[in-house]
Amino acid sequence: EIVMMQSPATLSVSPGERATLSCRASQSVSSNLAWYQQKPGQAPRLLIYGASTRATGIPARFSGSGSGTEFTLTISSLQSEDFAVYYCQQYNNWPRGTFGQGTKVEIK
Amino acid sequence: EVQLVESGGVVVQPGGSLRLSCAASGFTFDDYAMHWVRQAPGKGLEWVSLISWDGGSTYYADSVKGRFTISRDNSKNSLYLQMNSLRAEDTALYYCAKDMGLGSGIPDYWGQGTLVTVSS
Numbered sequence: 731e732i733v734m735m736q737s738p739a740t741l742s743v744s745p746g747e748r749a750t751l752s753c754r755a756s757q758s759v760s761s762n763l764a765w766y767q768q769k770p771g772q773a774p775r776l777l778i779y780g781a782s783t784r785a786t787g788i789p790a791r792f793s794g795s796g797s798g799t800e801f802t803l804t805i806s807s808l809q810s811e812d813f814a815v816y817y818c819q820q821y822n823n824w825p826r827g828t829f830g831q832g833t834k835v836e837i838k
Numbered sequence: 839e840v841q842l843v844e845s846g847g848v849v850v851q852p853g854g855s856l857r858l859s860c861a862a863s864g865f866t867f868d869d870y871a872m873h874w875v876r877q878a879p880g881k882g883l884e885w886v887s888l889i890s891w892d893g894g895s896t897y898y899a900d901s902v903k904g905r906f907t908i909s910r911d912n913s914k915n916s917l918y919l920q921m922n923s924l925r926a927e928d929t930a931l932y933y934c935a936k937d938m939g940l941g942s943g944i945p946d947y948w949g950q951g952t953l954v955t956v957s958s
Contacts, residue, residue, distance in 0.1 A: 764944050766883075773933060773948035774883065785946065817883055821943035825871075825888040825897045832882050 732756055732823050736816075736830035742838040749805040751833045753818035758798045762822035765794055765803045768832075769814045777816075778803065805835075813837055840864040840947040842934050847952030854924050858952055860917040860934030865947075868892070868912040871937035873945045874919050876930035884930075887919065888937070902928075924956045 733756040743749045753763065761781040766774040776785040778794035781801060791806040805812055815834045821827040846858040860872070874886040887908040888897045896908050907920040917934050931953050935945030 762943075773950055774945075775948075776938075776944070776946045779938065779942075779944050779946075819883070819944075824941070824943040825873075825885075826899065827885045827943050827945075829883040829885070 731826070732759060732820050732828050734818055734820055734828055734830035736818055736833045738833060739831070740834045740836060742836050743808050744838045745810060746807050747838075749808055749812075749835055751803040751805075751816055751835070753796075753801040753803070753830050755799045755801075755820055759820040759822035761797045762820055762824075763794075763796070763801050764819045764821060764827075765792075766817045766819065767812075767814045768817065774817065808835070840936060842936065842947060842949030844932060844934050844949045844952035847932060847954045849955045849957060850924055851958050852925060852956055854956070856921045856924065856954060858919040858921065858932055858934075858954070860949060862915045862917065862934075862936070865936065867915040870939055871941070872908075872910060872917045873935040873937060874908060874917075875933045875935055875945060875948070876928075877933070877951070878927075878930045881930075886932070888943070889917070921954070924954075926956050928954060929956045930954060 735754045737752045763781045765778040768774045782794045793804045815832045818830040841863045843861045889908045905923045909918045931951040933948050933951045935948045938944040938946040
């Protein structure tokens, strides 16, 4: 099984600042990496797939990068609605996609 | 607008059975594979199962293989998860999710989930 590890567990950021979230795979997943946002009491929302392609309707302040085992989600200027938990998911080992444990982005 | 509405979650005793349903609308249901993903209380996401667009192929996480069965009825735009031999560790919010397509393995739209609690 491919294990996905996210860091940090919690990220404290002020509104308007940049947030950088990391995701590492235990083996190469090529560019088969997605990012999701989950707010309390809500379902996950797909943000990024293919490591760097924004999903439909996702604002340009969200960007993804990386390939192989190291990936990054960057939120360029945090808005109040961006405070949430973010998960990475590999789908290289189709169909058994595995998720990271999540990074909580909280208001500093 | 894609809509996925899960139902069927209840409190069930260990060893019991349960069938979850997911009603889909807003897209051509039989064009897409469908997933079940679960989230234990306060925990992260765990992929559970996938079914192909026509129901001909099914896949399971090792943690549920042999106990859970995924199925679909394209005439009713509905997805199902039959859960047998339930354990305490199956307690979770169960989401159905549409696959992005082309065999991607990416759940792109999710329902709000239905809560399954396994407890005596």
